[in-house]
Amino acid sequence: MCGDISGMSKNKTIQVYDRPAGGWGALKSVAQQIFEQGIPKKGALTLLSANQPDGFDCPGCAWPDADHTSTFEFCENGAKAVAAESTARRATPEVISSLTVSELSEKSDYWLESLGRLTHPMLYDRASDRYQVINWDQAFDTIARHLNALPKPDDAIFYTSGRTSNEAAFLYQLFVREFGTNNFPDCSNMCHEPSGFAMREAIGIGKGTVLLSDFQQADAILIFGQNPGTNHPRMLGELRAASKRGAAIVSFNPLRERGLEKFQNPQNALDMLTDQASTISSDYFQLKIGGDLATVKGMIKCVLEADQLAQAEGRHRIIDVEFIAEHTANFEQFAAEALAEPWDVIVRESGLDRAQIQRAADTYMGAGKVIACWGMGITQHKHSVATIQMIVNLLLLRGNIGRPGAGPCPVRGHSNVQGDRTMGIIEKPKPAFLERLGQVFDFQPPQKHGYDTVGAIEAMLNEGGKVFFGMGGNFATATPDTEVTHKALKNCALTVHVTTKLNRSHLICGENAIILPCLGRTEIDIQETGPQTVTVEDSMSMVHLSSGINPPASADLLSEVAVVARLAQATLKGRSKTQWAWLQADYSRIRDKIAAVFDDFANFNERVKVPGGFHLRNTASERVWMTATGKANFNTHAVPVDLPIHQARRKRQSPVFNLATMRSHDQFNTTIYGMNDRYRGVFGERRVLFINKDDIKALNMQAGDWIDMESLCDDGVKRQAKRFMLVEYNIPQGCLAAYFPETNGLVPLSSFADHARTPTSKSIPVIIHTHHAQV
Structure with a gap:
């Protein structure tokens, strides 16, 4: 995880965090927030009404409520949001x-x-x-x-x-x-616009097709570009249950995130008393920043090659031939293009080797029902729409849309961001x-x-x-x-x-x-x-x-x-x-x-009175495809090899890194609740830059050094973020991560996702300079 750094001030430390996500650390954090806001009694009572039928919806994330009969239906970061809103200040x-x-x-x-x-x-x-x-x-x-x-x-x-x-x-x-x-x-x-655009073209609706109950039936759950331990902690409860019943959970993320590795449920007495934790990911693939499209396309190629072999040997087909014939369009063109994609391009651009991609594909092919989840690690790239459509392509190959335990699941952030769109908050009505x-x-x-x-x-x-x-x-x-x-x-x-x-x-x-x-x-x-x-x-x-x-x-x-x-x-x-x-x-x-x-x-007023509310119709979950073709569309996309990071690296001999901005654990969107990032081992400091140890060595620097970053863009504007401390972290070489909003100034306004125009905050070409303090 993190390398220890000596010589920091008393309240600023970088240290290895080897505990599971959740657990006593989460409970301690909740208690600390309540006391810091000066509301020990009020805060505790308020939390008991969070996400309850006669209470309020948590002002944090949009993860659904699992059990409205549960007394505790909140998570650590939801508790921070509630405490901050209920403050005595x-x-x-x-x-x-x-x-x-x-x-x-x-x-x-x-x-x-x-x-x-x-x-x-x-x-x-x-x-x-x-x-x-x-x-x-x-x-x-x-x-x-x-x-x-x-x-x-x-x-x-x-x-x-x-x-x-x-x-x-x-x-x-x-x-x-x-x-x-x-x-x-x-x-x-600024977040899931690519999800809506990509899925409307592919399946006719811009929302995910799964319900929470589908997580209880899935044989495999694929997680792309998401850190539920910080951004959607209640999701870990569903992943823990799925893992314990034997479902495969495959995570694709450049950073090793503690919530995707181990989780101790703070609401489970046995977990807490015995200090036991559940393994979340059965496989954890650390691809390059932006390498998801290449990875998924490699998985698709594996599936199609396995299907060709099964056909040749007279065995049962790997793909769902009947589903594809009845419910999809453009399959032949898509399959031919996917099979033609060179493996060397897939491997180079994904950051994974062929054996890792094959292993991920084998898990997919061995699962009857598959859910694919993704977060803003997918949506904030130039090629985000293409990546999401490639994930949908993967699901379509084996009929994993429109049946229990399967489907696409974009995990959105703020509590009613999806509802606002439903209500007509859109610039292109x-x-x-x-x-x-x-x-x-x-x-x-x-x-x-x-x-x-x-x-x-x-x-x-x-x-x-x-x-x-x-x-x-x-x-x-x-x-x-x-x-x-x-x-x-x-x-x-x-x-x-x-x-x-x-x-x-x-x-x-x-x-x-x-x-x-x-x-x-x-x-x-x-x-x-x-x-x-x-x-x-x-x-x-x-x-x-x-x-x-x-x-x-x-x-x-x-x-x-x-x-x-x-x-x-x-x-x-x-x-x-x-x-x-x-x-x-x-x-x-x-x-x-x-x-x-x-x-x-x-009948809105009557239907919403039922505890838990009601579910809006999702046509794709019914296999009704509201697209131009009247079917679910396979979409063809080449693995991109001319993104801003490629262009920047071709123009310079010195190292050019790909920077992803992200939240700390004491943060929700732009709201900063504290100065710590417990799961990444950062305490008392936000101006940090997570970097691979070999990259630190190649720069002739050391963990703990202070640096400046400069982003690269052809518009002639010099954008800098100054005085960040290097923190050694388990992240692929050539990749960096730092917190927003401190690094938002590095993202050019002109750099956004194709079609969806979401800022490319997860893929910023940057160079690093030694920071020189001004006298």
Whole structure:
């Protein structure tokens, strides 16, 4: 794992972590977070309501709930999210205005997070460089005035975070479209956009086809580019159960991640008392960063070669001939191209040898039912769409879509990122959706496609005076090319952020800036008709209720639904037929309108009352293929040999590395809960660079040395990330890993996935220089 480094300060250490994921370390971390937030009793009671039928949906990841009769239905990182939201700390106007925005900008993201919950709306005063308190009416009037003064509606940009509920997201997209634009950049643009694009072309729907119950039936589970131990810890419970019953779990990841190796379930008394851990991965293949497409194509070639041999020898076919004939298109062309791919190219570009690829293929061929999971280690590459379609191709070969225990499973991040898309948060809406929306609400929705995240940054950068409105999230920190993004936001006439806490985005101000503090997922939402519930959709298309249990952090907070409704009233005064106040008063009325627009939500209010909610129809799981061919499509892709990393290496004789950005264990998305990364053995430091020991030696450096990184791009811009400490780690040669957002500035805005335009944050060509401290 990590090499020990001496000579560091007392609170900064790098050490080998050889314990399993979970276990007592997870319980200790949960307890520590609760006490640090000053809520020992409240925090413990709040956690007992997380992911329960009469409680709230965890504001962390989108992994589905396994057992609604379980008292404990939360994980370590979910507990951190709940504790952080339920904190006793308050970022009052006095606290915020005690420092200038320039002074606040010098603070770390961790420091900003630790201030606690915001309590009042605030307006940026440029003369004093401070935020000052305003009331809600003033805030809405100011925003409405700026929006209505724009030359055209498309000069407004409306960002959405994946934590926004279905009800808030639906009203939000309705308001924005009544205002007159489809400018909806959202967090999907930066994470699983390639998953949706790739699967819609291949199987007719942009969502995974599996349910949680399928994990209990799978014979093999393939995990690509994902670290569930940190990003989706509850997934480890399903993997542990699958492993214990004998299912093969095959992990493909450049880094050795502890959660994919060993797991000790903190909610299992026997595991904890006996200090026993379960092996998760039966095979762990450390491919090169970006080598997944070559690896999967190699597996496919093995399957096709085995099938040819079986045919020649008169044995049972390896591929599912009947399924392919009845349900797929383009197989012959695809098979011929896959068989023609040279093995030397596959081996070189995957980073695995042929025997390893054969072993992975043998596991696949020996399993009757196979699930393939993937995360952002797959989606944030230039060739991400092609890689995902290659994974789908692998599943199609043996009919592993549309039957129990099998299928594709993109594991999404934030708790309702999938639901927001379902509700219409998309910059390229389908005409049928716009037509139905217009019929239900009696207006003409705009037809012109809007900006995605990259497009929004480019527009703000090149055209001054726009209005940026962020419904949650941390846009300035989550996006690529940090310096460029900050310049774009500062170029706006107004920036507005709906949020629970202060973050970096609120300090990157336009000419005018407003912060609107909102209720958190854990808090009681009382409207005119009484306490309200909201709904969310998890990674597996289950829609369920969420009800807050804690009093609001401040009497001056509004719900996200109330923010949207009141802003719509102020902005669309006299030109909207929608009864915004009536909808705000009772969220069941919003759900009735959702049902009127989306057929899959028929009888929404009744169906969602069932504990655990209901499952949205997935046509591909029924083997109904909503594609141009009417079938599931095999897609042909050559192993890429001219990616940015190839181009950069051809131009230089000195070493060029491929850098992947990632989260630490004390982090969720851009929120920093602490300075440790326990499973990787890093404590008290975030500016670290994980690197192979042989690469350190080749650079004539040592673990513990401080270096600067420079990314390589043909646009003539010099992008650097300075003062990172080298940490020896089990990662392939030529590959590096470091935390975001510290390294986001190395990702060029112009470098994004083909077709899906997701920033290539997992494959950044970089060179390394010795860091020289400035005197």
